[in-house]
């Protein structure tokens with residue numbers, strides 16, 4: 324549970340439902356390359372962080388494999404639960420990054436953890452937002468749709484603040500917006516929140 328962001332079991336469960344719906348859409352659409360039928364080929368996950376009752380819904384990342392001989396390609400739906408291969412669930416990556424950006428992670432009396440995540444991990448995430456995310460094709464396109472511009476040096480907090488007050492709904496909006504960065508095998512369109 325993360326204080327101040329309504330990041331509770333209810334949010335975790337609701338993100339799992341959104342992911343399940345996205346997975347159903349990808350399966351129904353068939354293989355993006357050849358149109359073949361898709362078989363379930365989920366990735367097992369052991370997410371870090373306290374997920375409460377939603378833990379079971381986070382034990383797998385949905386993925387599919389094309390049934391056609393000679394194609395057999397992967398189709399992994401976009402996810403609001405998992406950001407790439409990070410061990411921690413996306414909610415925690417976002418929240419600890421926002422909190423981590425706002426406090427000093429080095430120097431005397433420094434903290435060892437941010438929202439239960441080791442500081443060195445949070446530092447890595449902050450680099451990920453500043454470099455990998457900020458330079459991604461997704462963000463280059465998405466930021467053009469945001470006016471005035473979002474301060475890239477303060478990601479993800481600057482983007483979260485643009486989408487609303489810190490709440491479960493705002494976190495969901497942010498995760499929905501950045502979901503295209505969570506997959507390269509399925510074309511996920513930018514869903515610009517209103």
Ligand SMILES: [Zn+2]
Pocket residue numbers: 354355356357358359389390391394395396
């Ligand atoms: Zn195929």
